[in-house]
Amino acid sequence: MNQGDGGKKDFFISYTGADVRWAEWIAWQLEEAGYCVVLQAWDFGAGSNFVLEMQRASAGSKRTIAVLSPDYLKSVWAQPEWAAAFDPQGRERTLVPVMVRECTLEGLLARVVHIRLVGLDEAAARAALLKGLGRGRLKPDEPPPFPVGEGRGVPRRPHFPGALPPIWNVPHRRNPHFTGREGLLKDLQEALASGKPAALTQVIAGLGGVGKTQLAVEYAYRHASDYRLVWWVRAEEPATLASDYAALAGELGLPQKELGDQGLVVGAVRRWLEQDGEWLLVFDNAPDPRALGDYLPRGVTGHVLVTSRNPNWSAAACVLQVKVMSRPEAVEFLCRRTGQADEAAAGELAEELGGLPLALEQAAAYVEATGRRLKEYLGLFRTRHGELWARAGPPSGYPATVATTWTLSFQLAEAESPAGADLLRLCAFLGPDDIPRELLSQGAAGLPEPLSMALADPVGFDGAVAALRRYSLLETSGDALPVHRLVQVVTRDRLAEGARKAWAAAAVGLVDGAFPFDSDDVRTWPRSARLLPHALAAAGHAEALGVGAERTARLLNQAARYLRSRAEYRGARVLLERALRIDEAAYGPDHPTVARDVNNLGRVLQDLGDLEGARAHFERALRIDEAAYGPDHPEVAIDVNNLGSVLQHLGDLDGARAHFERALKIDEAAYGPDHPEVATDVNNLGTVLHHLGDLKGAQAHFERGLRIDEAAYGPDHPRVAIRVNNLGRVLKDLGDLKGARAHFERALRIDEAAYGPDHPRVAICVNNLGLVLRGLGDLEGARAQIERALRIDEAAYGPGHPTVAIRVNNLGLVLKDLGDLEGARAQLERALKILRARLGDNHPKTLEAQRNLASLDG
Secondary structure (H helix, E strand, O other): OOOEOOOEEEEEEEOOHHHHHHHHHHHHHHHHOOOOEEOHHHHOOOOOOHHHHHHHHHHOEEEEEEEEOHHHHHOOOHHHHHHHHOOOOOOOOOEEEEEOOOOOOOHHHHHOOOEEOOOOOHHHHHHHHHHHOOOOOOOOOOOOOOOOOOOOOOOOOOOOOOOOOOEEOOOOOOOOOOOOOHHHHHHHHHHHHOOOHHHOEEEEEOOOOOOHHHHHHHHHHHOHHHOOEEEEEEOOOHHHHHHHHHHHHHHHOOHHHHOOOHHHHHHHHHHHHHHOOOEEEEEEOOOOHHHHOOOOOOOOOOEEEEEEOOOOOOOOOEEEEOOOOOHHHHHHHHHHHHOOOOHHHHHHHHHHOOOOHHHHHHHHHHHHHHOOOHHHHHHHHHHHHHHHHHHOOOOOOOOOOHHHHOHHHHHHHHHHOHHHHHHHHHHOOOOOOOOEHHHHHHOHHHOOOOHHHHHHOHHHHHHHHHHHHOOOOOOOEOOEOOOOHHHHHHHHHHOOHHHHHHHHHHHHHHHHHHOOOOOOOHHHHHHHHHHHHHHHHHHHHHHHHOOOHHHHHHHHHHHHHHHHHOOOHHHHHHHHHHHHHHHHHHHOOOOHHHHHHHHHHHHHHHHOOOHHHHHHHHHHHHHHHHHHHOOOOHHHHHHHHHHHHHHHHOOOHHHHHHHHHHHHHHHHHHHOOOOHHHHHHHHHHHHHHHHOOOHHHHHHHHHHHHHHHHHHHOOOOHHHHHHHHHHHHHHHHOOOHHHHHHHHHHHHHHHHHHHOOOOHHHHHHHHHHHHHHHHOOOHHHHHHHHHHHHHHHHHHHOOOOHHHHHHHHHHHHHHHHOOOHHHHHHHHHHHHHHHHHHHOOOOHHHHHHHHHHHHHHO
8 A cells, every 4th residue: 555556645635734733643644554645744845846746746646635624625725636636426535535623515525425533532533534544454542652761752743633742731721711812822822833033932921810821721722732742830939940840851751850960950851842842831920031041941942931920021032911801801701601691790890800810710609609690799799809808719720819819929029119019009099090100209299108209219119110010010001000900909908907098098198189270171181081080099098988088078179170171060969079078077067168069069050950959059158158257258259159140040130130249349349340350250240231131231341351351461361252252242132243253253363372273262262253153144154163163062072061062052053044954953953962961851051952943843
């Protein structure tokens, strides 16, 4: 059966690159059985013409074996190879399909009986292959051992795909619940398979419990058939590193295996690895590159995986940073692991656990053991996580629990940098993501030592960060320092009660000092938005621990002010109610600080359309301030002004007028007739006169307010633009449309110069200009201006803000005038939907939008 029939080979093996391991295994079995085969991997030399070699191999072989798989059926090269051997009658059996991976056969191939190896172990697959080819002779499943044991190395015969290599010591079973991480596994495989020297050592780095070891285990099992040797080394301690590495000498049969000097044994193993190939070394939990200096083989003969909490390996290897599971991956894992289908509860639990694989596995193991639902575990974790962690043992495949896995890292980091340990304690009371470096450095003076000194000095700051980063307790991302939420939880849990209170107070003081005072100004929005998660976290911890009451309440007030400016009225209300409870407990019900909270809460209630509730709050604030300051204090004027505003919205225009007149009287007495505070009062009084129909009186007040502010600020100040705008509105109602247009254009020029072209203040001027153009009959001009205002406000506030609804409503009215009733309906319906969602059904603006929409059918 070697070469007969004119020197022809018995078999030509046709396959694709994806199945080269199968092709080699089949070729080996056939030649061991006495057949002579042609295999591209063995018989085509470098530089040969691939197409010609294939043609010669096919023509020079009696039969063709087609190694069937999904990749083979899609290959444009495979089809001509099997087609050339196809025997329609099947008598000569010149084409022998061998299926190694599940695939669907169609057309001519489906008519040929194939040998099926899918799902068989090696012995069964070998028997099926030889039996299918008509050979009864079977050699033993394993080759006889080489008579000499010393230095035998690793057998080079191809091993069965899916079987473990001859030398294998991975101490972990394959995790049957392994989920996701496909991108990471692909990156590992591509890097190691690239053959580039710099890529042959890959470091899997990340936080403890993030799944580094599990990823290495899965890679080893998934690619076991690519190697003749896979060796696992426990690298955390020098003793286990040396002993595990040296133990490979015994498996390789090296003469040095019995030497007493372990260093000599290690050297012998390393030299063998440098001279041989097809091996994978895994160094698990290595502390740093120096620890592996004597163990990493030089050269490009094999592959090395390292798992480490330390990300600083770039000088020695390529680093693959392992992050927590994405929400979809975590949800899939929890549902598969527990057999439950509650994806909503799984998603909430994944969020609570920060996607940390160790915590997810621990939770799933608890659910499995107790029979609880995921939703029940979520409730327990939120209220009693300490007890859950204390009772739990290490889950399958993990050496420790969430509560213990970072203990050594904490201890080592603190020994290396006490300031670094304090930095972690401070960050445990902030939001977990995007902690700004400047928040820490600029607030350093208010923090305890040694942290204060370290953060005030860039080198000291870097040293504290480096100590934490070395153990993956903290990450760096641009100018931010993210910390995993469970690291925060464990850090807080490790603190005594007194220390927890001290760090909570430090955190709330830090954020309070940094949060913008004018957080409702669009120019401060980016900073306010970035600090908001830290404000909420710090205030929450301080409130729960009963510390830092004054700073906590003030911070909640500023955060609420920001939320109110973004039309997050309900969220602002919650924060202000919390601030009010804190200040009432600290100062009693009748303190001026309480009046501040009550006033701010009243403004939000007014925004939400609860005008009676707002009125009650403003009246309470007024009573407190009158008792504290007397009836004629400027603080009282603020309360009176606010009360006048809500009375105006309630339709009590005479009551509103009386309050505005009182506020004006107080401020004129306190500041004189030409003070900017007086201009505000005069402006408010002008608005109520406008609503009362006293257009000339309103005009006079707006003109007085304008004169005061022009004298105080000059002709081009944004406050002047407000007065000019209001004056333009009353001129419009007086029928002086050209005068109104001139005022709106002036206000627009001032605000564009002050804020740029895309500021919400500019949108107000543009909107008003559009409305006067509508009155002048320039409907296309009106449409263009209102559409511009809409674009500005959508960009600034988002598509669901009430201010956006007002612009949409105005656009709908212009489209109605233009005869585009379908477009008008769409815009007016959108405006009504926004206002109902944000302000409620009974808010005056919602009712006005309803009337506008109904007018289309009138």
